[in-house]
Amino acid sequence: MAYTEKFAQLIEIFLRHKNGKLGMRSAAIAQFILESGRGSSELARLHNNFAGIKWRPEMSSVATKVTVDAPSETADFCHFDSIENFVEGYWRFLGRKPYKGWKDHADDSYRFIDFIGPIWASDENYPKKLKALIGEADGLISAHGVSHQTDGGDDHGNDGAPCCEGMVSDYFSSTLEWEKPTVQWDPSPFNWSRGGTEIDTIVMHYTTSRNLSGTVSWFKDSKNVHKTAAHYVIGRDGTIVQMVKDEDACTHGNSQNKRSIGIEHSAKTGDAMTAEQEEASAALVRWLVQEYEIKLERVIGHKCAPRSTSCPGDLFKKYGATSASDCNEVTTAIQRWLREKVFVQENLLVA
Ligand SMILES: [Zn+2]
Known part of the structure; x- marks a missing residue:
């Protein structure tokens, strides 16, 4: 041979x-x-x-x-x-x-x-x-x-x-198998059926406010006439609140609602993620990608939903995108974040 x-x-x-x-x-x-x-x-x-x-x-x-x-x-x-x-x-x-x-x-x-x-x-x-x-x-x-x-x-x-x-x-x-990070369950009434559509997308958002409990209240508030919500809201201190079950859809990402999980991050315009928040967000995205076999290019910013919005703000400014960036720039920054932060680990194999 x-x-x-x-x-x-x-x-x-x-x-x-x-x-x-x-x-x-x-x-x-x-x-x-x-x-x-x-x-x-x-x-x-x-x-x-x-x-x-x-x-x-x-x-x-x-x-x-x-x-x-x-x-x-x-x-x-x-x-x-x-x-x-x-x-x-x-x-x-x-x-x-x-x-x-x-x-x-x-x-x-x-x-x-x-x-x-x-x-x-x-x-x-x-x-x-x-x-x-x-x-x-x-x-x-x-x-x-x-x-x-x-x-x-x-x-x-x-x-x-x-x-x-x-x-x-x-x-x-030391094998791969990421656990779902700890979440606090605080349900929003604003959810609906995916109608059989599979989850293949994650939409990243920022809330325009640093106040986690304010956002959580809003996603349950009868004054929220558009009935907007998100599956997860991540506070500046890394607390993750889950408000909608993954299997259900909610209104956060326009055309992408049925196929996506929405993740909100407490942040004002100009704020990058805090270290704790970034850690929590990375752990959550890692688990979601594994659980639903989501392709990395399907982790997108709200801007690419598509929508004329500043969202996801300056969350990824360390990775090259600000609230003024267009969808392409946000996409590049999120992909960099995924490679440099979310999926980089120490060698998991035996020495
Ligand atoms: Zn958004």
Whole structure:
């Protein structure tokens, strides 16, 4: 079999990673062989993406988004700056919600394939194709001189190493899965049905006032003739008040109401978010994006709803947009905020 030089490097880096000793490692390598054509695919050559890993917001700290015409489809994939980042990205991708439970199948390549195969690819023959490559993967592992670490094992590529169980739990102690931040529930009567429309958008607002309780009262006040409200209002001190259930719609974002979650931030014109408020807002957006699989470009400012308004004011002035900015400038600033603040974390993987 002919492998590219990069592919050979990948195997070495992958096996050197702590998780590279797991029983399912032959299955992962089989994925790399199949998805990258032994390193020859465009995704592998230009983007260090050896597993056809799709773009997801949770990948932001190890990857950037690139649109590629892959043989299967034109889609947004992950671009990795290095093979090391790809290997981290592979574990991170698996740590996402759709693969929850993979650790229960991490001791054996065949069981692992049966578990992740149907989620990873729509091709129903994908698991069969991977299993056919396990022998080749095992050969690559042996060639890298790590087979001596195995301890008996079985004919399914499971090396039976006693180390694995502990390693999986190490990994999972630091896996992705963002919790919903603590909120105070203070319901507004101004809500209505989404009529079956799915949530795919977050609209960011500012209240024009620093007074959280004033806004919360207004969203329940009979004098509020337009019956405006928001799902969440975040105070200057980082308190989050939820006023409308996510499953219901409310009037905050014009044409976007049915599909969106509205987040108000207490702030006067000229105010950026306070540190506490920014922390709370980031935690909330992180969880919403994960929960409803919202694309990052669908986190928008009220101006882009679209509406002639100063909203979201100067919340994002550290990121380059003020109340005088147009929708494009606000969008750029929010996307910068998402990359630099919301989805940047310390390395979540085991050391
Ligand atoms: Zn607004």
